[in-house]
Amino acid sequence: MFRKILIANRGEIACRVIKTARRMGIATVAVYSDADRNALHVRMADEAVHIGPAPANQSYIVIDKVMDAIRSSGADAVHPGYGFLSENPKFAQALDKEGVAFIGPPVKAIEAMGDKITSKKIAAEAGVSTVPGHMGLIADADEAVRIASGIGYPVMIKASAGGGGKGMRIAWNDSEAREGFQSSKNEAANSFGDDRIFIEKFVTQPRHIEIQVLADSHGTTLYLGERECSIQRRNQKVIEEAPSPFLDSETRRAMGEQACALAAAVGYTSAGTVEFIVDGERNFYFLEMNTRLQVEHPVTELITGIDLVEQMIRVAAGEKLSFGQDDVTLNGWAIESRLYAEDPYRGFLPSIGRLTRYRPPAEVATETHVVRNDTGVTEGGEISMYYDPMIAKLCTWGPDRAAAIEGMRVALDSFELEGIGHNLPFLSAVMDHPKFIAGEATTAFIAEEYEGGFDGVDLPEDELRRVAAAAAAMNRVDEIRRARIEGRMDNHERHVGADWVVFAADREFPVRIAADRDGATVTFDDGQSLRVVSDWQPGQPLARMDVGGKPLVLKVAPRTAGYRVRTRGADMFVRVLSPRHAALARLMPVKEAADTAKxxxxxxxxxxxxxxxxxxxxxxxxxxxxxxxxxxxxxxxxxxxxxxxxxxxxxxxxxxxxxxxxxxxx
CATH class of the missing domain: 2.40.50.100 (RNA polymerase II/Efflux pump adaptor protein, barrel-sandwich hybrid domain)
Known part of the structure; x- marks a missing residue:
């Protein structure tokens, strides 16, 4: 077994690899740029080596600098994570020349499958169904337009060395093909140092389903079930789950066997992923093979109980897989939500800045419930403009899909993140979307369901009432504290009234609150009563409550005469006023927003x-x-x-x- 592993990556995947290596008793080495000097992966590793300026093309993807770090640290193996150098055959060759183990597939497999054009040719030769497209290199935008027109719009323009949605565009006409070709070329060059582009037919209304494969160097190749990754934005995955709610056992087996056959055809070893697009009739087509660990690997680990990073390390060390295909069982359901530094209210555009508050939900693992958070940041850390905007991967597991979804809802509501724009509200909205709940989301889900962008969530009436009841109960706790402070100042404690008006989401809820030692009963003017039980105290940013017999988690920030409340994707200012103040508030004019039309x-x-x-x-x-x-x-x-x-x-x-x-x- 290896003595010391250098992780040629950063962020959450570097932290993820360090955790497994530490459990296996293997020392770890981190590399870092100027921007990552104080990053979590640097603090977690046993050693850390500086490799250059912040831009990745001056640090993390410069092979010579990484090799220098390997030599200076004495590492005898390298895990590349994903992105950066993970699918770069020149890096694998440099390691081999240096006598350092690459925790990944052989160079020939990387060359064959890492290049999207070559991989499609090999897949076709191996009998795997492939999407129609142009597999040759494209010289310029004019040629791209001619090819796209010949294939028939819409088409997908993709970087040959790409991954993670980088260097990828969908074109619906000649103009978009010309523009998309140049943008894809630029992104590919900046992200991968390789600007080669190819074009294929874009299958409308597809599902994106991928098969996890695992192979050793002793002739064993297995598949570990599938992951559904259909919910994507800009071709970048947002939510993944395992297994897929769409596949049946027969299709799963057929896809798994084809994936293994393809891996065996190129002498693949280590963990890898064969991606397919699947139509409404469960016909599937080879998309690409990622010769590395996938971002969404945790959901496979949660339903199989197999640590993929550990298996990659053991395979790279020459060990045989200790289990066979019949030993792989899929248990329960797992969901992963990717938390991005992207502002959903600004069209999901990137957001940078300091994490003034970062409190993920507690990680738990029981027989009926799992919460896992793979992250590479800490409170006070900086989200820079130089790298991928992903902050964390929040995962939940349950015995069935409904339990995994409900666990994710609560975990998202419990995730405290301040200081930057982020997509937590959007993730929460998806968990409550009828199409997602029914398992009917395709890769067009976000474009179709949020065509005009994301403007937040309008809570249904029953949920809005629960929030109003919670706010009334919180306000009573606040009022009692204020009355006691005032009483100590003037020797007369102010009486806290029972009648209030809650303003929430353009609705008014006149309520009467009756409190006792165990909680409070909030009665609405139509006679409905909701019992509120909570140990929330003023100043706490998270309120965990039971309202109407069901759990409710609110992110709470005090505001004048109320609270900023965030829950289930909704973000609202909830005011709690006395009846007299409510009457006056209705007379206040609304401030108009500044005109920025020009x-x-x-x-x-x-x-x-x-x-x-x-x-x-x-x-x-x-x-x-x-x-x-x-x-x-x-x-x-x-x-x-x-x-x-x-x-x-x-x-x-x-x-x-x-x-x-x-x-x-x-």
């Missing part, structure tokens, strides 16, 4: 890489205005309506803050 504001912190217009230009609706790069993704800002550019306030190469004015229109 301004182009930067929607995210990032780098202005391209300006497409000049002062005095007339622009049409949908016309590109500029391109902003943030977290390795290019974002094209377009004109919302016809107009003329009056003033330009920024130029290419400028670093911009959120809401900074880029252009002004007449």
């Amino acid at each position: 301004l182009l504001l930067c929607p995210m912190p990032g780098l202005l890489v391209k300006l497409d217009v000049a002062e005095g230009d007339e622009v049409q609706e949908g016309q590109p205005l500029c391109t902003i790069e943030a977290m390795k993704m290019e974002n094209i800002l377009r004109a919302e309506r016809k107009g003329r550019v009056a003033k330009i306030n920024a130029g290419a190469g400028d670093s911009l803050a959120v809401d900074e004015v880029i252009l002004e229109f007449e």
Whole structure:
């Protein structure tokens, strides 16, 4: 077995590998850039080596710098995680030349499967059904348009060396094919150092289902069930689950056997994933093979009980797999929610900054309930613009799908995160969406169900009443404390009334509250009563309650005459006023928002890489205005309506803050 493993990665996956290595008694070495000097993975590892400036192309993906770290640390094996150098055959070759074990597949398998064009040819030769497309390299945008037109729109434009949604675009016409080709090329070069692009038919309304394979160097190749990854945004997975609610046992076996056959055909060893798209009739087509550990591997671990990182280490050390295909059983259901530093209220654009509060739900593992949080950050840490925006992977397991979903709902509501924009509200919204609950989500789910973007959640009447009852009970606790403080100051304790009006989500709820030693009963003006039981105290940011006989978790922040309350994807200001103050509040005018219709504001912190217009230009609706790069993704800002550019306030190469004015229109 290895003595010391260097993790050639960062963030949550580096922390994940360190945990398993530590349990196996293996020392670990972290590498870090300037931006990650105080990162969690650096603190967790036994040793840490600095490898360069913040940009990944000057640190984490520079092979020579990583090799220097290996030599200086004396590591005898390297785990690449995912992304960065994980599927780079030159890195694997450099390790082999140095006599250092690569905890991953052989170089030939990486070359064969890591290149998306080559992998499709091999899959076709192996009898695996593949999606129609152009497997050759594409020289320029004109050729891309010709090929796309020949295949038939819509098409997927993809980076040959890509992964994680980087360097990927969907084109529905010639204009989008031309534009998408260039953007994909740029992203591929920046993320992978390889700008080769290919095009394939985009299958509409598909499901994205992948098979986890595991193979040793002694001839054993197994599949460990499937993961459904259909809920995606910008081709980047957001929520995954295992098993899939769509597959039957016959399709699962057929996909698993094809995946194993493909892996065996290229002499694959270690953990890998064969990805398929599956249509409504359960016909499946090979998409690609990822020759590395997948981001969503925890859900497979939760339903199989197999530590994939441990198996990768053991296989790399030359050991045989200690179990066979018949030993692999799928137990219960697991869901993973990817917590991203992306603001859902701003079109999911990247958000950077300091985590002023970071309190994940407690990790638990019982026979009926599991909560797991794979993360690489801590409170006070910085989310930078240089790397992937993923903060954590929150996972839950239950004996069935309904239990796993309910566990995820509670875990998301219990996750405290402040300081940056994040997608927690959106994740909560998905858990309550009827299409997701029914297991009917396809890869078009987000585009179809949130076509106009995400504006938060409007709670149904019964949930809104529960929130109103909880707010009334919290307000009573606050009022009692205030009355006691005032009483100590003037020797006369103020009486706390029983009648209140709760304003929530444009609704008014007149209530009467009756408290006792064990809780409070909140009665609405229509006669409905809800019992509220909680040990919440003023100042606590998380309120765990039982309201109406069901659990309710609220994130609570005090506001004048009320609270900011967040739960189940809703974010609202809940006011609790006396009847007299409520009458006066109804007379207050509503402040109008500032008019920014004639301004182009930067929607995210990032780098202005391209300006497409000049002062005095007339622009049409949908016309590109500029391109902003943030977290390795290019974002094209377009004109919302016809107009003329009056003033330009920024130029290419400028670093911009959120809401900074880029252009002004007449």
